[in-house]
Amino acid sequence: MPVSAREWQLAARPHGEPTPEDFRLVEVERPDPADGEVVVRMLVMSVDPYMRGRMRAAKSYAAPWEVGETMQGGAVGRVVASRSADVPEGALVLTDAGWRNVAVLDAQHVRVLPELPGIPPSYHLGVLGMPGLTAWAGLFQVAAFRAGEDVFVSGAAGAVGSLVGQFARLRGAASVVGSAGSPEKVTWLTDELGFTAAFDYHAGPVAQQLAAAAPDGIDVYFDNVGGEHLEAAIGALRVHGRAAICGSISAYNAVSPPPGPRNMSLLVASRLTLRGFLVGDHTDLRPEFLETVSAWLASGELVVRETVREGLDNAVPAFLDLLRGGNTGKMIVTLSDD
Amino acid sequence: MPVSAREWQLAARPHGEPTPEDFRLVEVERPDPADGEVVVRMLVMSVDPYMRGRMRAAKSYAAPWEVGETMQGGAVGRVVASRSADVPEGALVLTDAGWRNVAVLDAQHVRVLPELPGIPPSYHLGVLGMPGLTAWAGLFQVAAFRAGEDVFVSGAAGAVGSLVGQFARLRGAASVVGSAGSPEKVTWLTDELGFTAAFDYHAGPVAQQLAAAAPDGIDVYFDNVGGEHLEAAIGALRVHGRAAICGSISAYNAVSPPPGPRNMSLLVASRLTLRGFLVGDHTDLRPEFLETVSAWLASGELVVRETVREGLDNAVPAFLDLLRGGNTGKMIVTLSDD
Numbered sequence: 071m072p073v074s075a076r077e078w079q080l081a082a083r084p085h086g087e088p089t090p091e092d093f094r095l096v097e098v099e100r101p102d103p104a105d106g107e108v109v110v111r112m113l114v115m116s117v118d119p120y121m122r123g124r125m126r127a128a129k130s131y132a133a134p135w136e137v138g139e140t141m142q143g144g145a146v147g148r149v150v151a152s153r154s155a156d157v158p159e160g161a162l163v164l165t166d167a168g169w170r171n172v173a174v175l176d177a178q179h180v181r182v183l184p185e186l187p188g189i190p191p192s193y194h195l196g197v198l199g200m201p202g203l204t205a206w207a208g209l210f211q212v213a214a215f216r217a218g219e220d221v222f223v224s225g226a227a228g229a230v231g232s233l234v235g236q237f238a239r240l241r242g243a244a245s246v247v248g249s250a251g252s253p254e255k256v257t258w259l260t261d262e263l264g265f266t267a268a269f270d271y272h273a274g275p276v277a278q279q280l281a282a283a284a285p286d287g288i289d290v291y292f293d294n295v296g297g298e299h300l301e302a303a304i305g306a307l308r309v310h311g312r313a314a315i316c317g318s319i320s321a322y323n324a325v326s327p328p329p330g331p332r333n334m335s336l337l338v339a340s341r342l343t344l345r346g347f348l349v350g351d352h353t354d355l356r357p358e359f360l361e362t363v364s365a366w367l368a369s370g371e372l373v374v375r376e377t378v379r380e381g382l383d384n385a386v387p388a389f390l391d392l393l394r395g396g397n398t399g400k401m402i403v404t405l406s407d408d
Numbered sequence: 409m410p411v412s413a414r415e416w417q418l419a420a421r422p423h424g425e426p427t428p429e430d431f432r433l434v435e436v437e438r439p440d441p442a443d444g445e446v447v448v449r450m451l452v453m454s455v456d457p458y459m460r461g462r463m464r465a466a467k468s469y470a471a472p473w474e475v476g477e478t479m480q481g482g483a484v485g486r487v488v489a490s491r492s493a494d495v496p497e498g499a500l501v502l503t504d505a506g507w508r509n510v511a512v513l514d515a516q517h518v519r520v521l522p523e524l525p526g527i528p529p530s531y532h533l534g535v536l537g538m539p540g541l542t543a544w545a546g547l548f549q550v551a552a553f554r555a556g557e558d559v560f561v562s563g564a565a566g567a568v569g570s571l572v573g574q575f576a577r578l579r580g581a582a583s584v585v586g587s588a589g590s591p592e593k594v595t596w597l598t599d600e601l602g603f604t605a606a607f608d609y610h611a612g613p614v615a616q617q618l619a620a621a622a623p624d625g626i627d628v629y630f631d632n633v634g635g636e637h638l639e640a641a642i643g644a645l646r647v648h649g650r651a652a653i654c655g656s657i658s659a660y661n662a663v664s665p666p667p668g669p670r671n672m673s674l675l676v677a678s679r680l681t682l683r684g685f686l687v688g689d690h691t692d693l694r695p696e697f698l699e700t701v702s703a704w705l706a707s708g709e710l711v712v713r714e715t716v717r718e719g720l721d722n723a724v725p726a727f728l729d730l731l732r733g734g735n736t737g738k739m740i741v742t743l744s745d746d
Binding site: 333334344 | 639653659665672673680682
């Protein structure tokens, strides 16, 4: 009996800001699972900024998504049929099956998740998943953060940024400054997440606001935004400062190359290191990451917030809203009724 | 009996390209050496691109030179009078006494040099001195070059660049590409220094010429030039590529901040590292550097060329010409008749 699935496909390559017309929802029949395959009914799927990059035709770290393909991405679901001894029916699994309500998958491409009290399935797409490991690897490995240092993170109210700031605080940062896109987010950072200071980047030049929030400079910058933020951070980094370059959401919709930082000469004068990274190069850190962050969750030291949209029909609006900063913490789409 | 000295002072902070009027030659009486001091008559002095940066008022890695001060910089001379047991009369010494024919110096601030057959004193300002250690530290430590990698160096016919390319070749680079500012320099790089390929950056866009010279990309970039060169190199660096940022001579005379690289998003996609450095942080490498490079000089494997100007009166024209690329290899000024 074939499996009937609803799936979002890329209908056209977006030019600039994506529009709903760049996506289409289709109903397809997937064949019954073969030997070694499982059928997974999705509970929750992820929308992430990196997906905008994958819609470009340009060469990048991974082959671009093709028009007509089903949108990829992280999703957590439950196995409803199994022809694999490794992944039994009923198991909670992490997949990269993307934007669909049900998928037939090679059992080797899914990861069976522990079912932990107090840990909703969506956390495996956020704090315990790719964004969490991204924050961990970028802060501790790429930027080589050490206790006692001063940290600045942009996009600080996002899925990754909100964890970077808290990880730094929990590991002994002297101060943590964040930038975000609204007064509400700024208040959340300082009042609930324990940031030392935060500012709304719409409220004035980033360099000025950063200088006010961190008058003695910073040691580490975690970049989610690029552009003006990166230039301001280069200007604020002290001697031997490091920047972990995770993303540049300010440029994801750009149709022409954005200007680069005009103060690159400070790389020499201040002996700075700018290092780009992808979480996929740092999966060796997952055990220590999961152990530590699970403990922080259990003790209540780590604050987690999600922005939740319901239903597969809302996946595209959720993604478009994410690119406009409509999320606080991780943006997820629940599929339990699909 | 006081010591009569001729010294170049900074007469004004240059705006844009320095002019002869920004400097003045004065004759001063320096007091007799006190206890622990030596009098050094200079044989050769250095002009270096970094000096342009020190003439700015802007905050940088070192306090800016003040108007009215004697120009600083490396110089090699002979001790003609000594009141220090550590530095005897007749010793060949390296100093940072700068642009003058004779100096009275604290003996703790001079380094006694070995007198080696076949090694002229000027080599201690170039291949065996600060530029040589800069090339060594930047290539092997900062950029972490490894045998089998492909290297690109800008300003490749300069004091530092000409050594970077040769060090890479002698340590097993798969290929070494250089850029320089004239057809003659390009020919020198390929025909005498053993570069795999070289190009004249005036002859067309750097990115295009680099792509032609290194069609499969590069692993390491050693940046002496900045600007368009850095952007082109970022575009050519392969996954996990590294750039050692040593200087940006293209911007030294700029009166407004030059545009930055427009392709910073490749730092993430290709997981690149850009790292600025100063040789002063890497003096721990000097013993291994001196040992290896001295051996390469003795065996004739390393080609050294100097651009020599004669006389203290010509120090300013030499410096101005250096900033316009008038040197091949290290630019020095001999003072033996001053």
